[in-house]
Amino acid sequence: MQKSLLVIALILLASTAWSVKAQQVSQYGKREFIHENETLLYRILYPDNYDENKKYPLLLFLHGAGERGSDNERQLNLGGDLFLNEKLRQKYPAIVIFPQCPVDTMWTARTKHMDAQQNWVFNFPVSEVPPRPAEMVNLLVEEYMEIPSVDKSRIYIMGISMGGIGTLEFLHRWPDKYAGAAVICGGHDYRITDNYKHLPIWFFHGEADDVVPHHYSYEVYKTVRKGDRRTRYTSYPNTNHNSWDKALAEPKLLKWMFKNQKEN
Numbered sequence: 001m002q003k004s005l006l007v008i009a010l011i012l013l014a015s016t017a018w019s020v021k022a023q024q025v026s027q028y029g030k031r032e033f034i035h036e037n038e039t040l041l042y043r044i045l046y047p048d049n050y051d052e053n054k055k056y057p058l059l060l061f062l063h064g065a066g067e068r069g070s071d072n073e074r075q076l077n078l079g080g081d082l083f084l085n086e087k088l089r090q091k092y093p094a095i096v097i098f099p100q101c102p103v104d105t106m107w108t109a110r111t112k113h114m115d116a117q118q119n120w121v122f123n124f125p126v127s128e129v130p131p132r133p134a135e136m137v138n139l140l141v142e143e144y145m146e147i148p149s150v151d152k153s154r155i156y157i158m159g160i161s162m163g164g165i166g167t168l169e170f171l172h173r174w175p176d177k178y179a180g181a182a183v184i185c186g187g188h189d190y191r192i193t194d195n196y197k198h199l200p201i202w203f204f205h206g207e208a209d210d211v212v213p214h215h216y217s218y219e220v221y222k223t224v225r226k227g228d229r230r231t232r233y234t235s236y237p238n239t240n241h242n243s244w245d246k247a248l249a250e251p252k253l254l255k256w257m258f259k260n261q262k263e264n
Contacts, residue, residue, distance in 0.1 A: 027084060028098065029074050033140045040136040041072040041100045045083055047093035049148075057094040057154035057258055058144055060137070061085075062163030062170075066103045075100040078160055082248050092254045096148065099140065101133045107159075107166025108134065120218055124165070124189040130173055134166065138174055145177075153262040158182040160213060160244050168220060171196035180230075180260035184247045185209055187216025190223045197227030200260050204247035206239030230260065 028043035047056055063075040075098045083089065083096045101107060109131055110166040112122045130138070144150050157178050158169035166188015171181060172188070184204045203221045205214040214235065221233040234250070236243050246254070 008037075021196045025073065025076055025080060028076060028080065028096075031101075033136065033143070035136060035139055038132065038136060038261050040133070040140060041070065043072060043076060043080075043098045043100075045096040047095070048089055052149045054149060055151040056149055056190070057092075057156060058141070058150050058168045059094050059156045059158065060170075061096065061098045061143060062107055062137075062157070062159035063101065064104070064159075064161035064163050065100065066161075068103045068105070070102060072100055072101070078244050079158070079248060084252075088140075088254055090193070092258050093146070094258070097135045097144070099133075101162075106131060106162055106260065107137075108162075108169045110165055120211070120213060122187070122212070124192075126169065126172065126189075126192065130169075134170065134173070138170070141177065154179050154258070154260075155262075156180050156182075156257055156260070158184070158257075159186055160184045161186060161241065163193055164217070165212075168196075171199060171201075175199065179262045182247075182253065182257060183220075185210050185212050185214075185217070185241055185243045186212075187212055188220055190219035193220060193223045193227075197224045199224070200228050200230035202232045202234070202253070202256060204234045204236070204243050204250075206236045206241065206243040208238055209241045211241035215259065232256070 028045045031042050031044055033040040061079050067074045067077055109127060110122055110124050112120050115121050145152055155178055157167050157170055164183040165188055167181050167183050168188035171178060171193050172192055181201045183201060201224055205217045207214055207222045225231045236246050
């Protein structure tokens with residue numbers, strides 16, 4: 001009897017936790033961006049007591065490969081909670097956008113293969129025309145830039161894994177849009193940083209990452225750091241690919257991000 005009651009209590013507790021989680025996630029409005037008969041799914045979070053007559057920063061968050069899909073929900077699995085924290089929402093009011101990349105596509109055209117030592121080797125080809133999901137996201141950002149309540153001098157981008165790679169490529173393609181960036185377990189080709197080496201970027205990576213080896217972000221960091229001393233690199237020893245757990249819990253992350261501002 002006691003065992004049955006315990007099982008019921010655990011089920012109720014899990015159900016309640018799921019219900020609370022669902023209610024929190026529902027604060028992100030479901031939206032569709034349509035351009036030339038193509039649709040980009042995204043979620044958007046407005047500040048508490050949003051006032052269209054005020055100016056707010058805009059933050060774009062690019063998810064990783066595991067959050068791709070067509071449900072317009074999964075992209076909130078990593079990072080969505082950060083912007084629902086009530087203290088942070090009050091301290092750093094912002095408009096936050098989480099687009100969702102379709103399955104079997106990516107924000108970039110990166111390729112990878114394993115070498116003889118069973119290490120992943122990445123290549124980051126950058127075509128003249130961006131992958132369609134990236135192009136759609138850029139068009140979406142441009143649409144929001146026309147909204148009077150968006151502060152064009154304070155537009156930011158963050159990304160995890162595939163989204164971290166995407167973040168650096170977005171900076172390469174559209175460097176004039178962003179005032180700052182955060183790259184979590186991502187990386188790119190350090191030889192093509194000229195377009196964005198003037199921008200502040202905070203890199204986070206686990207030293208034991210066997211999915212995206214940490215040197216792909218560290219080499220970019222070393223290059224970009226020469227152009228902007230605000231750029232940072234945080235390394236997590238004995239941490240594999242899930243460095244987002246620690247990075248998203250960094251107490252100074254949003255403070256650092258939102259203090260950066262483009263010069264007019």
